[in-house]
Amino acid sequence: MPRRFPKSAVVWQGGFILLLVFALVLAVRNIDANLARAGISVSFDFLSSHAGFDINESLIPVSSESSYGEVLLAGAINTVVLSLICILGATFIGVVMGVLRASNHYLGVRLALVYIEVMRNLPKLLILLALFLAVINALPPVRQSWALHDMIFLSNRALYFPALEAGSGMRLLIVLACLWPVSIFVLGKVARRIQDASGTVYPVFWPVTGVLVAVVAASVLFGWADYPVSYPMLQGFDFQGGHRISIQFLVLAAALSIYHGGQVAELVRGAIEAVPNGQFEASRATGLSFLQMMRLVVLPQAVRIVVPPMGNQYLNITKNTSIALAVGYSDLVSVMTTSINQTFRPIELMTLSMGVYLVICLAVSFAVNAYNARVSSRGG
Amino acid sequence: MSAISRDVPIMKEGSLRAPRIGLVKQIRSNLFGSKRDTLLTVVLGVVIAAAVYFAVDWLFVSAAAPWAPAESCAAVAGACWPFVVEKYRLILFGTYPYDEQWRSFLASVLLIAAVAVSMLPSFHNGRLAWLWGAVGIGFYVLMRGGYFGLDYVQPERWNGLPVLLMLAIFGLVFAFPVGVLLALARYQSQLPAIRAFAVLYIELVRGVPMIMVLFLGLFVLPLMMPEGITLSPLLTTMVALVFFHSAYFAESVRGGLQSVPRGQHEAADSQGLGYVQKTRLIILPQALQRSMPAIMNTVLGAYKDTSLVVIIGIHDIMATAKMAFSDPSWQHYGLEAYLLVGIWYLATCWCLSSYSRWLEARTS
Incomplete structure (x- = not known):
């Protein structure tokens, strides 16, 4: 049955839409007039023009010759990489602290409590800036870098370490890295079937990992594959060769992981405490070890509770990487502001960047929802 | 981590009151009840002690006191x-x-x-x-x-x-x-x-x-x-x-x-x-x-x-x-x-x- 709306609803909404359209038209006209006075009009053509500024690190090749489009893409990739690292870090710290908080170990509970409270009551920017300052002051300048076996160098500019260059060794490693989860998954299924049929338990994870490590070790030892490595070397004012990760990135990853770890810890604690006590007692009674109990009984139940708020938390982490600008890491926002200052095209650049954030957030929330559906539908 | 391995004292026959455990014994069984608890206690103890030591040292011991002259800051390693x-x-x-x-x-x-x-x-x-x-x-x-x-x-x-x-x-x-x-x-x-x-x-x-x-x-x-x-x-x-x-x-x-x-x-x-x-x-x-x-x-x-x-x-x-x-x-x-x-x-x-x-x- 089609719903009927009272006349007043039509009037209200008509008025509202008119007002909205009026405000929008006014804003657009003013923007046009203001931009025209500055001699420009809204257009995305500038994206292919020469940007002329370099960004400090990027996964795709970028130089001062690159276009605005390329530089923005590099910034967006940096945002994604930073988000992923922070999500991993915050989850790790949060799970450890959350389990400590839910335990009844005197020291553990208090340590976790102090950590969670401090993180809850401090702004993330303060943590970032204080950590950045402390690290910059503590580390030596590039030419006096701390060296580990003349291979890994740490200075107040970046961490330098040897890099594996493309070659047969690299290809072997990529193949094995793909094989690893697949074989664990397949063999795990087989092992479970055997266990269901006969009750015999075969370990899977460590044997598979051991075999793959042995293959790599053998290939190095017997020279089946070559591993060309480039080492960082101090030349002039900076290192050449190897890989480098900037201090800004390291500090950002650490600060955001520590900050969000506190919030994740609260979620984890809540989820563990929501698992009924009888589950703990029952798994003790069946003779499971602590780790078995956690892995087989408690965590699978806690995960169902924790996934929706955790997804929200991951979205927050992704959005909060935008404070990278405060320490000068070239994330999307930082590249965007530099571009705005150079081109004075705030409308185009802000639309583009907000679009990228919305897409990233939609992707994260889609992934979380898919996982959530899988976890909650498996068994009652 | 002993949320689970809590050792429950046995009730005496005929007694309606739960058996009392001394504070020292309670702390000992909480911190050193099992190998895992002991390990955790040692690790956390070292971390906390180190953090407290450095914090106290920086904040008070090797710091320049608020009423000291500004020049004294150059000589100290702690807070100014x-x-x-x-x-x-x-x-x-x-x-x-x-x-x-x-x-x-x-x-x-x-x-x-x-x-x-x-x-x-x-x-x-x-x-x-x-x-x-x-x-x-x-x-x-x-x-x-x-x-x-x-x-x-x-x-x-x-x-x-x-x-x-x-x-x-x-x-x-x-x-x-x-x-x-x-x-x-x-x-x-x-x-x-x-x-x-x-x-x-x-x-x-x-x-x-x-x-x-x-x-x-x-x-x-x-x-x-x-x-x-x-x-x-x-x-x-x-x-x-x-x-x-x-x-x-x-x-x-x-x-x-x-x-x-x-x-x-x-x-x-x-x-x-x-x-x-x-x-x-x-x-x-x-x-x-x-x-x-x-x-x-x-x-x-x-x-x-x-x-x-x-x-x-x-x-x-x-x-x-x-x-x-x-x-x-x-x-x-x-x-x-x-x-x-x-x-x-x-x-x-x-x-x-x-x-x-x-x-x-x-x-x-």
Whole structure:
């Protein structure tokens, strides 16, 4: 049955839409007039023009010759990489602290409590800036870098370490890295079937990992594959060769992981405490070890509770990487502001960047929802 | 980790009282009950002891005392407290004219007092609007001057604590009613166009970082103004904050709205109340009470995030702290300045979260 709306609803909404359209038209006209006075009009053509500024690190090749489009893409990739690292870090710290908080170990509970409270009551920017300052002051300048076996160098500019260059060794490693989860998954299924049929338990994870490590070790030892490595070397004012990760990135990853770890810890604690006590007692009674109990009984139940708020938390982490600008890491926002200052095209650049954030957030929330559906539908 | 391996003492036959365990034994069984507990105790013990040792050493033992002369800082490895004594006015009030800083101080006290008064449950009614109107005018007059014989101070020189409080508090005070309206617009089904707008607005704002919204205020809002009108960065930032926080308030309030039982709506309808009366008298009071924890969470997060305005060049206390140690003769004492800012945030956030806990305990 089609719903009927009272006349007043039509009037209200008509008025509202008119007002909205009026405000929008006014804003657009003013923007046009203001931009025209500055001699420009809204257009995305500038994206292919020469940007002329370099960004400090990027996964795709970028130089001062690159276009605005390329530089923005590099910034967006940096945002994604930073988000992923922070999500991993915050989850790790949060799970450890959350389990400590839910335990009844005197020291553990208090340590976790102090950590969670401090993180809850401090702004993330303060943590970032204080950590950045402390690290910059503590580390030596590039030419006096701390060296580990003349291979890994740490200075107040970046961490330098040897890099594996493309070659047969690299290809072997990529193949094995793909094989690893697949074989664990397949063999795990087989092992479970055997266990269901006969009750015999075969370990899977460590044997598979051991075999793959042995293959790599053998290939190095017997020279089946070559591993060309480039080492960082101090030349002039900076290192050449190897890989480098900037201090800004390291500090950002650490600060955001520590900050969000506190919030994740609260979620984890809540989820563990929501698992009924009888589950703990029952798994003790069946003779499971602590780790078995956690892995087989408690965590699978806690995960169902924790996934929706955790997804929200991951979205927050992704959005909060935008404070990278405060320490000068070239994330999307930082590249965007530099571009705005150079081109004075705030409308185009802000639309583009907000679009990228919305897409990233939609992707994260889609992934979380898919996982959530899988976890909650498996068994009652 | 012994949430599970708790060793339960056996009850004596014929006794109805649970057996008592001595404190020492309790601690020993908690910390050293199993191999895992012992290992954890040792690891955590070392970490905590090291942290406490370094903190005490830096803060007190090898620090220069606050009353010591400034030159003594160069000789010590720990904190330099004379720096804080020398620069605390700069950190609190920034570049506001030195002789007029009592006005900054008074304006900050006014805002804090107004917040304290608004926290009293007996004030949770229409009087709040009058109070905040008066506080807003008072704050503006004090900070800007130009009236009552006070010297005019241009907004660029408003720095430090009053700016932080102004942006955080007025941002939240204006965002709250907007958020409630958005939540109501999203919750109803009579006006689908308005509802669609609310959904779009809330999801759009919550999908982008706060920094983006602040930059929108900085770059795009001035462009939307007709020729001849220039907005001060403080004003555009405030507007951006209101836009941003209102979406988060809307989501917190919506949770409360959804939890009001259907029967309340029906009862109000059967009493013949119109939409406005029903919402104002029946639905909203219950919804707001139920969503209080979520609202206070939003307030706490928003207050902490106000510090992000530093990134777009507004000078709150984090920026004035940086100013204090940008002075070449004090450039090594940045951590002391940030520690001061940290203590401010810890104290104020603790007050806010205690208040929220108290409120929750009172209403439940």
